[in-house]
Amino acid sequence: MRRTIKVTLKRYFSSHFRKDIMSGITVGVISLPLAMAFAIASGVKPEYGIYTTVIAAVLAAVFGGSRYQVTGPTGAFIPILLSIVLTYGYENLLLAGLMSGIILMVMGLLHMGNLIKFIPRPVTIGFTAGIAVNIFTGQIANFLGLTGLERHDSFIASMRDIFVHLDTVNAYSIITALFCLGMILLTPRFLPKVPGSLIGLLSSTLLAAFVYPGQIQTIASAFGGIPSTLPHFTLPVLTWDRLEQLARPAFTIAMLGAIESLLSAVVADGMTGTRHNSNRELIGQGIANIVAPLFGGIPATGAIARTATNIKSGAATHYSVIISALFVLVTLLLFAPYAGSIPLASMAPVLMIVAYNMSEHHAFIAILRTRSNSAGILITTFFLTVLANLAVAVEIGLLLAMVIFVKRMSDILVVTKVLPDPENHLSRISAQDRLNSHDCPQISIFSIEGPLFFGAAQMFSQSLLETIRYNPRIVILRLSKVPFMDLTGEDHLCTIIKSLQKRGIAVLVSGLNEQPEKMLHITGLYDKIDREHFFPHTVHAITYALQHTDPECCRKCRSRIFQGCGATATDPAAEEISA
Structure with missing residues (x-):
């Protein structure tokens, strides 16, 4: 037995370790700024996004069914999590995340992984595009440096508040955001192997710190900085009223998490020629979302962009994901105080680029051009996601898709x-x-x-x-x-x-x-x-x-x-x- 383990370890370190260490560091560099940005946009402190990135990535990699899947906080969750935080508070968000993890595990144990794939494409494109709009518009205030705004979970209320406070525009915030955006867009042309978001954050932070210090809001001034300590284990208080109250938000998180993680796994399969186990992936995502809230982490799911980066960077095994999580953890312990200097205006273009990339505008336009029932489902789901909420959008979108499907089948x-x-x-x-x-x-x-x-x-x-x-x-x-x-x-x-x-x-x-x-x-x-x-x-x-x-x-x-x-x-x- 010992000889077998020794041979296996020797083979891994001689063949795969170098590839995994390089891809792990690359993914870690990308994950760190995104973790903070997603957490802030979700209405919680930036360190909670980092805790999620570390814990969820490791657990999903160990127990999940996709070899290259990178799990962590994603942009798709931002509107849902922000709504839960504003309505129920951060403590209840943790409980809702834990409940969603249980739902995901049950779905995996009941072999429901393949059923998620039957959700119609117009529904998924509709709510994804709607989420992208909410993320993009949610960063307008930070981009412009507006002050005196309240956080709203309503699109109309948020836009109204932005127009009311346009007189508080901060020119330094706009300069910082535009500089960061420019660096994000230019970096891939000149340094294709370096994450543009990281270069944008670092360069714009240096610009704000040395050229016009104290003129714009930073992570430290908004959230009190990022502690360079490990998260603490805390059990949530369980009551029947809280469980009943959070049942629907938890189900929405679970459904979106299942869709996103399995879609990411399918993308990874297409890039590598492998085949994931959808039911095991749901179980892995469930375990990650059960454990992460116990340490202050927010809900997580498979991240398509980071998974693709992991593969393109040469990952050989799932240990590359674990290495990326360890890199983020070490960075937190060593450099957390410096992260407090990052301006919120620098975070805005990072999330705006994420929103643009996840909007799938090409697929959106292609479905609209069909002028069919599918286009109607797409538009309905999109506007309900933007103007109402994701839960209502998915429910009505699926209902419309089912009715149209039944009608078509009856015509057959x-x-x-x-x-x-x-x-x-x-x-x-x-x-x-x-x-x-x-x-x-x-x-x-x-x-x-x-x-x-x-x-x-x-x-x-x-x-x-x-x-x-x-x-x-x-x-x-x-x-x-x-x-x-x-x-x-x-x-x-x-x-x-x-x-x-x-x-x-x-x-x-x-x-x-x-x-x-x-x-x-x-x-x-x-x-x-x-x-x-x-x-x-x-x-x-x-x-x-x-x-x-x-x-x-x-x-x-x-x-x-x-x-x-x-x-x-x-x-x-x-x-x-x-x-």
Whole structure:
């Protein structure tokens, strides 16, 4: 055992350690300023963002299901966390984060990881763009150096407050913010391997400190500086009222965290050719969000930009994420006092760039150009996110998407009266244009195509019963193109069959698929129809039906619909032979 561990460690340090240390430091350098910026924008002290970056990254890397995922505070959480802080306070934010972690763990244990992927793209793009707008507008005050403002969780109230206090604009803040923004945009051109946000923060901080000291607000003046100490363990006070009050915010955090982390994991898979375990990733994110609040950390999720940076920097294993967290921790202990000199105006362009990058404006415009129901869902989700809140936006967006999906699926279901194609000798069933002039009075065949579920069941029963305008002897239901049947669909099918049987019409079923057959067995409808009335192919059902038709009726019929009844049909040739 010891020999195996020794060999494994030797192999890691010889092959992967150098790659992981380089990528870990790179990610750590990027994560540090973002952690402070996200925490401040969320309405909490900057050190809480750093604590989150350290704790959540390590736990998610150890217990998660993605090899390269970097977990920490993200821009997507800012509007939600700010709203919770303003409404319930910081202590309740920690409890809501812990509750969201429990929800994430339960989702992972129940194997719900794949279900998150079914959330429609217009919904995700809509609320992501809405969050980006809220983040961007939330930094206007710091960019302009406005004073006397109150923090609002309402977009309209925030914008109104900004316009009211425009007379407090600080020119030094604008200079600092523009200088930082310029450095962020120019750094990738001249130093592509150096994080632009770090260069922007450092250079603008030096500018403010030496050129016009004391003229603008800094982290130290706003929050009292950043302590260079480790976080303290604290258990939240649990009461039923608090749990009930925070249930909805916690669920919103969990849902957004699940979506963001799994989306980030998918991006990592695409960049590396690996495959993540979505359920294990939810469990890892859950553990991270349970533990981080116990040390003052805010909710965290997978960060797409930092995950991509981790991969591009050459990360070989998940230890690169742990190394990045250790780098942030050491930096906190050694240089925290100096971070207090960072101007809030320098943080504003960093977050504005984050908002722009996460807005997915290209996808937003592409969906709008379709001028479809998806565009309506996108617009609705977007405006609800901006003007109301994310929870309402996601709920209504999903509801609209579900309604439109049900409508589309119901439109797919087609009930058609069909006849054999004489040219193919019953090998294929096809629709006929003139059923009234060319039809069998004893056997009616109906082809049902599409899922038979609650959204289409009513239309199915109406179409079928309205089409049967006479009393044939036998009705054949061709169900080979019905892939799925739910209880509502089965109930309507049962009603139709009972109605036909009361009129003395026998019902035959052909081509029943596996799932609908199980449903009929469960409900007992299979036996009510009669086991002998199920056939693998429509041709077999027709053969059975011909054996149970009225010979006298066949003798008088001139249509000759079926191959088996041609010899008994009354036509000049048949009469000549019989004579």
